[in-house]
Amino acid sequence: MAASIEDVARRAGVSIATVSRALRGLPDVATATRDRVLAAAAELDYVASPFAARLASGRTNTVGLVVPFISRWYFGEVIDAVETTLRMAGFDLLLYNLGDEAGRARFFERMPMRKRVDAVLIASLVLAENEIDALLTLGCPLGSLGLEHDNFLSTSIDDAAGARVAAQHLLALGHRRIATIGGDPDDPMRITPPLRRREGFRSALREAGIEPDPQLEQLGYFTLAGGLEACDRLLALPERPTAIFAESDEMAFGAIRSLRLHGLRVPEDVALIGFDDHVTAEVLDLSTIRQPVPAQAHDITTRLLAAVEAGDDEPPTVDVVLPTELVVRGSTDPSRSVYQS
Amino acid sequence: MAASIEDVARRAGVSIATVSRALRGLPDVATATRDRVLAAAAELDYVASPFAARLASGRTNTVGLVVPFISRWYFGEVIDAVETTLRMAGFDLLLYNLGDEAGRARFFERMPMRKRVDAVLIASLVLAENEIDALLTLGCPLGSLGLEHDNFLSTSIDDAAGARVAAQHLLALGHRRIATIGGDPDDPMRITPPLRRREGFRSALREAGIEPDPQLEQLGYFTLAGGLEACDRLLALPERPTAIFAESDEMAFGAIRSLRLHGLRVPEDVALIGFDDHVTAEVLDLSTIRQPVPAQAHDITTRLLAAVEAGDDEPPTVDVVLPTELVVRGSTDPSRSVYQS
DNA sequence: CTGTTAGCGCTTTCAA
């Protein structure tokens, strides 16, 4: 069997209490004693049993991360960054994937993280009242990525502002008939961006004296295939748009494909801008609104850990908003285009 | 504070041992007693403390999943499927992302899963001797996804056979000058597919009496951008290939982009086939070799859990190989093409 | 079928 704290204590000639203190770097341990303990632990290849430690201390050293999906670009980036940040802080990551409505309902009903995490991070979910209540019963710091919630720490971008910038970029290029491909605000999974990006887009048009045309707002469901179909519908209109704002790069990729299949050139026939700055956007020469996903994930995770460290079970709501950035590439600017005509 | 087992025992008028048995569904509990316990637990909204249970039983009800990357299609699918399977079995998922060589070295040195998992699943990694030894010290069932290892349960596909089928498909279409875009067999991260897919590709050519031409084998590093550049290099050859086999769909997507930028038609000028059947392959009308990622992940996870359940710390090596399937789309078959010419 | 009693391997007072 693996060595226990008693083995180390015996070997170092001290009590188990001293071993515990020495190994955790607590003060009030003589340097010589600490060295002896460290040496003994190293020789025995000792690691503390996390479960015993958790039971005794009440701290789990684990953070729960809740995502609606795993296999989408944004969430992959989030999981990656959160995992890295937690790992460096010596925390474990407990991952919960909602998957669909049924999974979401089951999750909030059973609250499977009860008694097993020090903090919870929710990624890009618009939470209902009862869902928030369920999380609050956990009695630990709560974090939200992508939008604010009362009683949550949050880190996000200004989706509306980003969408405005995208629309304004197209307007500045002289476009007046601008379409958007977006998520479904009524999607039962209620993920964050749809509502706000749509809103920002519309406000930019209105400021330019253009009344948003419902026909020019198509649903792409945040998938490539959805973006393709939405673009097909736009191109089937009697008067097609001269520019398209896709509320995510993945939908923009689908739009590129659709435009190609229709024999239309980008940006000469139709200009296109996305949102996210997906790794693939550069390759496809897609203009976009860049959002810093790893930075957001790192920021919220770090602050959540700080709250745990401070023993602050209900930290005051603090919302951090990170900037987005317009990235102009060939899909809107012909002078930069690497597309074939 | 949350209710403990004693609260439930008191409320149900039984001992804590009975509560434990009743709640875990053990036999030898009178139905009436069980009902009373269940009712009391429900009223108190009781859930057992996993840490106390783990400490007492020695079982962690947790499986460690080790992946080299998170933000790649294959691994996203794997994480998703493993998480779902574990969740349904009441197990927690502990996710470890290697990220790069340094992270990989750190992982195998510290073995951060020691004393915290009942089984370990390694995704698509070619393990070195010392890495295998490190894992064996965990003394729990080990699983490998994507290739076999001694002393591991494994589930994979026959990468070589899949690649052969891809090459044979191109040969059957009359192509003789066939290129491949693959991973780097010398990649320090040593992920699985590169070696075998390359091998299968070459053997198919040889059987057709064609000696593989090193110039026609380019590295795409399993990324879209890498695939694009590899394809650029192929098209820059004095005599360009008439068909390309990309060892992953993501690299094939890059190749599609490259071909487009060169003004070449698919499949008229250059035929293209990928490997994986990425969700996007259908949208891009890409022929490919379909591999069942969720099924593989589910199979290995289920068998790993069975070994845990059986208390079988060193289950005999059993390698399951799931079939791949040729999916013909427009990128190789002009008659099915939806591409613009 | 049910209760009693030891632990599981740590952390954390409290004394010394």
Place this chain on the structure above:
DNA sequence: TTGAAAGCGCTAACAG
């Protein structure tokens, strides 16, 4: 600065 001892909240014999 260190040690003794009392738990943390369960599970698992062992009796009865």
